[in-house]
Amino acid sequence: MNNGKVCEYxxxxxxxxxxxxxxxxxxxxxKQGYGQSCGGYLKACKKDDIKLAEPSQxxxxxxxxxxxxxxxxxxxxxxxxxxxxxxAEIAGVSRKSLKDGYEIVRDYENTNKLRYMEKNANYxxxxxxxxxxxxxxxISDVIIIIRNAENWDEVIExxxxx
Numbered sequence: 001m002n003n004g005k006v007c008e009y010x011x012x013x014x015x016x017x018x019x020x021x022x023x024x025x026x027x028x029x030x031k032q033g034y035g036q037s038c039g040g041y042l043k044a045c046k047k048d049d050i051k052l053a054e055p056s057q058x059x060x061x062x063x064x065x066x067x068x069x070x071x072x073x074x075x076x077x078x079x080x081x082x083x084x085x086x087x088a089e090i091a092g093v094s095r096k097s098l099k100d101g102y103e104i105v106r107d108y109e110n111t112n113k114l115r116y117m118e119k120n121a122n123y124x125x126x127x128x129x130x131x132x133x134x135x136x137x138x139i140s141d142v143i144i145i146i147r148n149a150e151n152w153d154e155v156i157e158x159x160x161x162x
Contacts, residue, residue: 001149004069007062009152013090015056024089025098026082027053034102034109035082039120057086073146076139079121081105081130088137091146092159101137104129138162 013019016027029035030053036042041060055063060083075087089098108129109115124130134140141162142155149155 001073001146001151001155002069003065003071003073005151006073006146007065007069010058010061010090013058015058016053018089022095024053024057024086025095025102026057026085026089029082029085029102029105032106033116034105036080036119036121036123037116038118040080057083061086073143075143075146076134079125079130081124081133084134084137084139088139088142091142092156093138093142093162094160097137097162101133104133104136108133 016023018024026035030037041055041063060080064083075084078084078087085098085101088101105124106115108124108127114123124133138159142159145158146155149158
């Protein structure tokens with residue numbers, strides 16, 4: 001599946017609630033002061049919008065990938081923890097794995113006194129904690145599943161087995 005097919009699916013989902021009506025873990029991350037907080041998709045945002053998890057990760061994803069529709073997913077190279085959490089969650093990664101990944105980001109930021117600080121998407125790049133985070137949310141496996149799937153139902157079915 002290419003980015004265009006993924007964008008088709010992402011357009012159909014709620015911006016702040018997952019398929020069972022719970023708030024996205026990525027929104028929790030943003031609202032609690034963790035993750036990217038400036039630059040990139042947040043460049044033109046007001047601080048009050050960010051506290052409401054706006055723009056949503058749905059909007060973040062679509063704004064970034066809508067002009068890359070023919071390309072295959074390369075989400076492993078993303079640096080924004082909340083966008084990676086969002087992709088993993090919509091693909092069907094278990095809530096436990098998502099929460100465990102979130103806790104890695106939270107603990108890293110608390111240890112390094114980064115919570116509520118201005119952080120662009122690169123703030124964890126190259127750090128062991130970021131590698132651990134990506135491993136915990138199975139992002140490498142998720143990307144392979146997305147690339148090889150025929151449709152989003154197949155993505156969810158295969159991801160739920162991770």
